[in-house]
Amino acid sequence: MPKLTFLTGAVLVVVGIGGYLVSLANETDHWTALIPSLVGLLLLVSGAIALKNLMVGVHIALVLALIGALGMLMPLASLGDLFAGEAERPAAVVSALISLIVLVVYLILGVRSFLEARRWKKANA
Template sequence: MTSQYHKSPMPRLTFLTGGLLVLVGIIGYVASIANDTQHWTAFIPSLIGVLLLISGAVAQKNLMAGIHMALLLALLGALAMFMPLMSLPALFAGEAERPAAVISALVTVIVLVIYLVLGVRSFIAARRWKKSNA
């Protein structure tokens, strides 16, 4: 592969996304303490973030494997966050049992979906670039 292919922004974006999710998990846990509803599940976004950070490190050595792994984790993470989002209507009505968990899940899904879209666009661009230089 040529050096231009290795200048993908995806490893950096993976690190950024992973770090952001670690923060979402920590902030969600701190917010849940303030509401006396703390639970270890508030760290799920942080767990996804750490796995993305590991994938970003893999991507620096093997771009395709690392980013494929990161996108799979992002997809699974986004799907896992849909269950807490079932309480979104209750949040807007002011009746959610754990509002911090719902907000954390919503932010996590938004971040992961944006990451997935950017990742797929990156793959499409890389494929086009590869075809044009073949």
């Protein structure tokens, strides 16, 4: 899980920086485009914690991923406008969608990992 946490964090940092660069290119300069990068940086820190204490670090990462995924829902209210070509900030919607997908996949894999660890622990007890 620590490797997956690092990978997820790195992907989110890239998504956030990419979204910010697009907002700069469109001369809108929205700092909120960096929110996926902030979540990604926090995941990278929790991944480092997981290297020292696996259970604590991964639990922190999963809570952060859940909060981040919930935070990505608000920009997705404009998803219909994006498909209609009428979105005010299409890059923000795309960035939020990518971030949400990455975070939900990470959450699913993390929960699955905990369930497998619990089954393994019961089988070997």
